[in-house]
Amino acid sequence: MLNQRTKATGANLPEELTRLGVSGAAKAIRRGEVNAENYVSALLAKARQDEGLKAFITLDEPGALSAAREADKARAKGLSAPLLGVPLGIKDSYLTAGLRTTLGVDALRDFQPTEDAEAVASLKAAGAIVLGKTNLVELSYGLTGDNGPYGQVGNPHAPGHVTGGSSSGSAAAVAAGLVPATLGGDTIGSIRVPASLCGVVGFKPTTRRWPRGGVAPISHTLDTTGVFARNVEDCMLIDQVVTGAPVAELNARADLKGIRFAFAPRQYLNPVDPEVEAQFRNTLLRLADAGAEIVEIDLGEEFQALALHTTWSLFFRETKASLSEFLERHAIPVTFEDLHEGLRAGVKDAWDHFVIPGAPGYLSEQAYHLLFTDRLAVKERMSQVFTRHSAHALILPTTPCSAPTVDHQTQFTVGGEEVDFRVLANNTIPASAAGLPGVSLPIGPDSHDLPIGLELDGPEGEDRALLALAARVERILNA
Numbered sequence: 001m002l003n004q005r006t007k008a009t010g011a012n013l014p015e016e017l018t019r020l021g022v023s024g025a026a027k028a029i030r031r032g033e034v035n036a037e038n039y040v041s042a043l044l045a046k047a048r049q050d051e052g053l054k055a056f057i058t059l060d061e062p063g064a065l066s067a068a069r070e071a072d073k074a075r076a077k078g079l080s081a082p083l084l085g086v087p088l089g090i091k092d093s094y095l096t097a098g099l100r101t102t103l104g105v106d107a108l109r110d111f112q113p114t115e116d117a118e119a120v121a122s123l124k125a126a127g128a129i130v131l132g133k134t135n136l137v138e139l140s141y142g143l144t145g146d147n148g149p150y151g152q153v154g155n156p157h158a159p160g161h162v163t164g165g166s167s168s169g170s171a172a173a174v175a176a177g178l179v180p181a182t183l184g185g186d187t188i189g190s191i192r193v194p195a196s197l198c199g200v201v202g203f204k205p206t207t208r209r210w211p212r213g214g215v216a217p218i219s220h221t222l223d224t225t226g227v228f229a230r231n232v233e234d235c236m237l238i239d240q241v242v243t244g245a246p247v248a249e250l251n252a253r254a255d256l257k258g259i260r261f262a263f264a265p266r267q268y269l270n271p272v273d274p275e276v277e278a279q280f281r282n283t284l285l286r287l288a289d290a291g292a293e294i295v296e297i298d299l300g301e302e303f304q305a306l307a308l309h310t311t312w313s314l315f316f317r318e319t320k321a322s323l324s325e326f327l328e329r330h331a332i333p334v335t336f337e338d339l340h341e342g343l344r345a346g347v348k349d350a351w352d353h354f355v356i357p358g359a360p361g362y363l364s365e366q367a368y369h370l371l372f373t374d375r376l377a378v379k380e381r382m383s384q385v386f387t388r389h390s391a392h393a394l395i396l397p398t399t400p401c402s403a404p405t406v407d408h409q410t411q412f413t414v415g416g417e418e419v420d421f422r423v424l425a426n427n428t429i430p431a432s433a434a435g436l437p438g439v440s441l442p443i444g445p446d447s448h449d450l451p452i453g454l455e456l457d458g459p460e461g462e463d464r465a466l467l468a469l470a471a472r473v474e475r476i477l478n479a
Contacts, residue, residue: 014041014042014045014046017034017038017039017042017043018042018043018046018177018178019177020034020039020180021180021181021229021230021231021233021234022083022086022088022180022181022229022234022237022238023231023233023234023237024180025039025085025086025180026082026083026084026085026086026237029071029075029084029085029086030075030080030084032075034085035072036068036069036071036072036075036084036085036086036129037065037068037069037072039068039085039087040064040065040067040068040085040087040129040131041065041068043087043131043178043179044059044061044064044065044131046176046177046178047059047131047132047173047178047179050156050176050178052154052159053153053154053156053159053172053176054135054147054150054151054152054153054154054169055089055134055135055153055154055168055169055172055173055176055178056089056132056133056134056135056169056173056178057092057102057104057132057133057134057135057136057150057169058092058099058100058102058132058133059131059132060099060130060131060132060133063098063099063130064087064129064130064131064132067129067130068085068087068129071084071085071127071129072085074127080127081125081126081127082126082127082237082240082241083123083126083127083128083237083241084126084127085127085129086127086128086129086180087128087129087130087131087179087180088123088128088129088130088131088179088180088181088182088183089130089131089132089133089134089169089170089173089174089178089179089181089182089183090117090120090130090132090133090134090182090183091133091134091136091167091169091170091182091183091184091185092104092133092134092135092136092169093136093139093140093185093215093216094116094117094119094120094133094183094214094215094216094225095113095115095116095117095120095214095215095330096113096116096117096120096130096133097113097114097115097116098112098113098114099112099113099130099133100112100133101113101133102133102149102150103136103138103139103140103216103339104135104136104137104138104139104140104147104149104150105138105139105149105339105342105343106148106149106342107334107338107339107342108332108333108334109149111332111333113214113330113332115214115330116214117211117213117214117215118211118212118213118214119183119210119211119214119215119225119242120183120214122211122241122242123183123238123241123242126241128241131178131179132179134167134168134169134170134172134173134182134184135147135150135151135153135168135169135172136165136166136167136168136169136170137165137166137168137347138343138344138347139216139218139323139339139343139347140165140166140167140185140187140190140216140218141166141218141343141347141350141351142165142166142346142347142421143164143165143166143188143189143190143193143421143422143424143425144162144163144164144165144168144404144409144410144421144424145162145163145164145165145166145168145169145172145194146162146165146406146409147168148344152406153165153168153169153172154172154406155172155175155197155198155403155450156172156175156176156198157175157198157199157403157445157449157450157451158403158448158449158450160405160406160407161197161402161403161404161405161406161450162197162403162404162405162406162409163194163197163198163403164193164194164195164196164197164198164399164403164424165190165193165194166185166190167182167184167185167186167190167191167194167228168194169182170182170183170184170191170194170228171184171191171194171195171197171198171200171202171228172194172198173228174198174200174228174229174230175198175199175200180229180230180234181227181228181229181230181234181235181238182227182228183225183226183227183228184202184225184226184227184228185215185223185224185225185226186202186204186223186224186225186226186428186432187218187219187222187223187224187315187432188222188311188312188315188425188428188429188432189424189425189427189428189429189432191203191204191226191227191228191440192204192398192428192438192439192440192453192455193398193399193424193425193428194228195228195398195440195442195453196397196398196399196440196442196451196452196453196455197399197402197403197424197450197451197453198403198451199442199445199451199453200228200229200230200442201228201229201230201231201232201234201235201439201440201441201442201470201474202226202227202228202439202440202453203226203227203228203229203232203235203239203437203438203439203440203467204224204226204431204432204437204438204439205224205225205226205239205243205437205463206224206435206436206437206460206461206462206463207221207222207223207224207432207435207436208224208435209224209243209437209461209463210224210225210226210239210242210243211225211242212224212225214330216323216326217322217323217326218315218318218319218322218323219314219315219318219319219322220318220321220322221314221318221375222311222314222315222318222432222433222435223322225242227239227242231471231474232439232441232467232470232471232474233250233471235439235467235470236248236250236464236467236468236471239463239464239467245464248464248468250468250471251468251471251472253472254290254475254476254479255290255291255476256287256290256291256292256472256473256476257290257291257292258291259291259292259293259392259469259472260292260293260294260295260389260390260391260392261284261287261292261293261294261295261391261392261393261394261395261456262295262296262297262385262389262391262393262394262395263284263294263295263296263297263394263395263396264296264297264298264299264385264394264396265296266298266299266301267298267299267303267304267430268396268397268427269397269400270304271400271414271415271416271417271419271423272397272400272401272414272415273400273401273402273414273415273446274415275402275446275447275452276397276399276400276401276402276446276452277397279443279444279446279452280396280397280443280452280454283443283454283477284395286476286477287395287473287476290476294395295389295391297385297389297391299381299382299385299430300381303378303381303430304426304430306374306377306378307378307429307430307433308426308429309374310371310374310375310378310433311429311430311432311433312422312429313363313367313368313371314371314375316350316354316355316361316362316363317354317355317362317363317368317371319351319355320336320355320356320357323336323339324336340355340356346410375433375434378430378433378434379433379434379435379460382394382430382431382433382434382436382457383434383459383460385457386458386459392458392465392469393456393457393458393466393469394431394456394457394458395454395455395456396427396454396455396457397427397452397453397454397455398427398428398440398453398454398455399424399427399428399453400414400415400423400424400426400427401414401423401424402445402446402448402450402451402452403450403451404421409421427455428455430457431455431457434460435460436457436458436459436460437457437458437460437461437462437463437466438455438456438457438458438466439455439456439466439467439470440453440454440455441453441454441455441456441470441473441474441477442454443477454473456469456470456473
């Protein structure tokens with residue numbers, strides 16, 4: 001809620017508006033404390049001021065202002081909706097009617113869909129306004145935030161460092177205060193990784209719980225849509241709107257009595273940056289002080305290798321079929337071959353090795369089908385966290401390090417070990433393989449003032465319980 005001095009005098013109003021979260025903005029607009037047009041204008045001005053971050057590919061200034069005026073008229077008539085007048089950012093892999101959708105590639109620079117992705121349509125129906133389309137790695141194919149046609153997204157905490165990807169602009173836009181929440185997509189960690197590196201909350205729902213229609217895919221087995229926000233309450237509100245889940249009141253308890261967290265150091269601290277491990281273990285102590293029980297478990301020597309192999313293999317093997325079907329279904333004016341030809345070096349190299357049928361790393365039909373046996377083994381192992389160990393959530397560092405520098409984003413060192421960018425998804429991948437919901441929360445900066453993330457993974461389908469637990473954790477960490 002806006003403070004009374006600001007409401008009365010308008011002093012520093014634009015700056016205060018940019019700090020509003022989704023729930024706070026919705027309440028302020030509903031109560032008449034904030035004018036939606038002024039709110040949208042303030043965010044557009046900040047987005048233009050910070051355009052060097054390259055968080056947005058497209059800002060819809062005329063469309064957003066027009067929608068804001070309509071929202072103000074609706075409120076004046078006594079009408080209401082959960083997100084009336086609240087501007088949001090949308091990852092540019094989501095179709096948006098009348099607003100260009102590039103998928104992060106140059107070949108679609110001028111493409112304007114005639115339909116909204118299902119999740120976008122749900123948000124609009126709840127009164128939300130699309131401020132613009134956020135930057136992403138081309139076709140969501142990367143983990144650092146580099147995009148050839150539309151630029152490297154800068155980390156708002158340190159522009160010389162990466163944001164994570166592929167939903168790079170979505171995380172950066174929330175972290176920079178350009179918008180209170182954004183939609184993203186997560187196949188192997190593309191919401192949770194950038195949430196961790198940018199210091200915001202990122203929520204990956206149970207796979208297939210959120211609608212995926214109208215969103216450019218990578219893997220029909222692994223893909224899920226999701227959200228970035230400044231706090232868990234806002235994630236809960238967006239989740240309620242998108243899924244139609246019942247409205248839930250936040251548990252006001254300031255303790256974690258009766259909560260059990262499972263912790264698997266062998267699988268999730270190898271490798272790990274010493275500062276990340278120290279911050280993570282300190283967080284475990286704080287949660288234990290709040291009444292939580294922390295149990296150390298071991299998922300098995302081969303677990304991480306199995307999860308990584310299965311998930312990366314599905315990621316590559318399903319791209320062509322999933323993306324080709326999407327292009328045809330939505331009459332998008334490019335072919336899969338056009339997209340392949342226009343990819344920048346690095347992404348194209350990966351496609352040439354793993355994605356194109358007949359390529360050296362392209363899996364045979366038999367090898368592909370065997371992946372589902374391996375995936376089932378990962379799912380069963382993960383389910384034991386909640387059955388055999390009676391944990392409410394698995395707890396882990398979201399990423400094994402804070403944000404690498406842009407200049408060394410493909411190869412860097414973690415815990416004295418030379419690694420490549422794929423290590424950023426090491427800890428997020430098991431939940432992706434198993435289709436579990438996951439939430440990344442910021443737990444404080446490292447010595448370079450770069451964010452560190454904490455991930456909570458919950459049982460399949462128990463998204464609302466996981467979010468409620470994450471809200472309690474967030475309250476304790478922010479105390």
